[in-house]
Amino acid sequence: MPQQDATEAQVSRSRRYLLPEAVGLLRAVRPRPRDVSALGALLRGGATLADVGLWAVRRAAGRPVLIDDDGVLTGADLNVAVHRLMAAIGDSPGRAVACLGDHRGLVATIIAAGALGIDLTLLSPRAGEQARRRVLSGDVGLVLHDGPARPDITQRQIDVRAVLQRPAGPVPAARRTRIPALVLHSSGSSGAPHPRTERRVGWAQLPTVVSLAAALGARRGEPMLVAAPLSHGHGLSALAAGLLVGAPVLLGASRHADHGLASIAAHRVGTWVGLPTQLADLMTQAGGAHLPLRRIVVGSAPLSAMVVEQVRSTVGEVLVNYYGTTESGTVTIARPADLAADPATVGRPATGVTIRIQDPAGWVLPRGETGAVLVRSPWRAAGERPWIRTGDLGRLDAAGRLTLAGREDGTVIVGGHRVTLAAVADWLERQMAVDRAEVTAVPHPRLGEVVHARIAGDVDLHELHTRARTELGDAAAPREIRAW
Template sequence: MTRELRVVDASRPEEVFVALREALTAGGAAVVPRSAPSGPRSVPDAGAATEPGAVPEPWPRAGAHVAQNVALVIETSGSTGVPKRVALSADALLASAAASAGALGGQGQWLLALPAHYVAGAQVLVRSLAADTEPVFYGGGHFDAERFASLAQALDHDLRFTSLVPVQLARLVEAAEAGSRTVAAALRRFDGILVGGQALSTQLRERAETIGARIVSTYGSSETAGGCVYDGVPIGTATVRGIEGQLEISGPMLAEGYLGDPDRTAAAFHEADDARWYRTGDFGSVDDAGRVTVLGRVDNVIISGGEKVLLDAVERAVREHPGLHEAVVVAAEDPRWGQVPVVVVEVSGDATSVATLESLRRAARERLGRAAAPARIVEVDRLPRLDSGKPDRVALARLAAAPEA
């Protein structure tokens, strides 16, 4: 049996919410949330979905069908630009929502401040449906701390939650530290603030917790129906293991696969030890207590002077320095070493300098070895970002490679 696919304008999250309710509870069409056209690949800020507008030419063609158990299709290009269409069943979505509620201490009301066409945003809507609560929608436009704080006051459930990316949390923390009592109160009002999409620096987390925010660092992907590891611990019945240094995940929240791409599905999902596993593509480890440590992407490694350098590890080290908690480390070609790490940072009141570069190089050498020392710092007016809030690493690599850099 099959069901029809329905493309919904993700810049109208209220419509996505209604469509998901029908898909999950009434056997309605499977939902494909699509972002409205927004010009270039990158957008200058994280936060809500783009302003309402016409949906792009629908994929797939009108009247197309998928397997009956598929309720949601998340389209993602990742950092490579190669599109993936992740098919998630109703069972996987609801299993993820139940596991999240168990880890957070119960079901509650959510504030949606992420784009609905990304899995973290869609899961806010699924969790709301599972809890039978009405979410509060941030709406269109760039992310603004005061606006977020005002919307947080509209939450009236005993348990209140939201899901953010690190750059959004940083804006809130900065506003609270600058003296905004309303933003500080909003941060304290949530029973849990999930932060995922990219690594959360220890420094930013500590600053948020000093204000009184209850931060939960999450790890997962579209293929796992969103975050399935909270603060290093798998939630629900999720299982994580390390195979030759790479993480694999098993559990009821796994996607069915990639629509129209059996080869990629077979490469990412496999059966072993009486379970179905997803190969995450991340380096990491799991200790004897089951705690997961994520080291970085397998495809974000360079060879510099004959030595392997994990750029995610360099980035974590760089972000521990004051004023650099949003810095991004990318690769650049080098005639002597082959490739080198380059730090790209948004210009702010915290000026970078040669002295700062030397301190970064020294810290990286001490922790990760000589080859990990950044070659230079590139300052930009604004970090290019995807509409999920993640840094656009393809655009950043181009900036780092530009002659003027």
């Protein structure tokens, strides 16, 4: 690969930024003497999300760690919840699947499964039946969810909320012989799944982790509201950062009618993390009033220039936008200065990440020209090629900022969820009495894009629409189905 010059569309962020980012992160964490022993346990465990949770438990003790609809949870309270779930899980065979809402029970489940060495898949409660059947197939031996047992699930089931209310039984000893996997599945997409497996943070990923955590801006003791679902990579990363830094994490506020607006004032939230659609809802609810936030962080879906300008005018220069993919993790960070220069940008590479723009023949394009976005990232899986093709089209400007320009693989992003149009059309055409289906993406002011469909055949369109929402999930199901 030739060296970068002023015109070549390949950029990376030098590791010389690592030291100032690390210093800023240490100031946010404000380490104390008792943190040293907890840090040792974190490093011995392999720095998984479960280990970060145990780190938070040991550091916080009587201080708040989580806040949800059931109130404040201290480090000691979270430790009790983890032990109750470890006792309930026991020696569960095979993989486990957690289909839980965003509350303390999900966080305790992630930590308990990790401590027991059990691979855990996170599945959104809003996932369609197709995704649910796919995830529950194979060697799944345990399903954790909210509420009583479901007759359609054949595996052993645990009602997590009920477990948290009962006295703790004998806690199984930690039995990890390897680093357990935490697998994320996109909750609204159709077609081939895009699972993302998290195991541990190695030295190669450390510069990128520091870069992301520093941009997040969380501070020890200052509440951080995470509106993004924890079954989503963006929400899960924010939870991990909050636990690591020692910022109490507010969960579930986005389910409220005010989209968490009252929680921001009531808990003196400093950092808000969510999807662009959730930010648009929050700004609408605020009605132009100033929000007392130091940092607003979005990611996983296109961010409209209108929302960028709305935040800048009513809140200030506080907005950060992350861009990433399932295969490569977070790729770029658009900081407030980047968005002030270009509201449409997704920013510059995170530390340790390199981006290039390529034409169909494989040549690296000059800056300003649009082509396929390729990424070299420390998060790529073992055995993968060094350069990961993201499926996005984009261009780099003279300052090295990336701006996206659509997709090259027939997928769209609906409210933060990737949807394959061909797979939606295939599902429709396999339904009884459907002769032909045409599926298109239509711009939407809140969700970015939504799916519409035209159907040929003697079929009840209302019933078909209802069945599509059940099978495909809210994101992939067409918002409008009309006759051809």
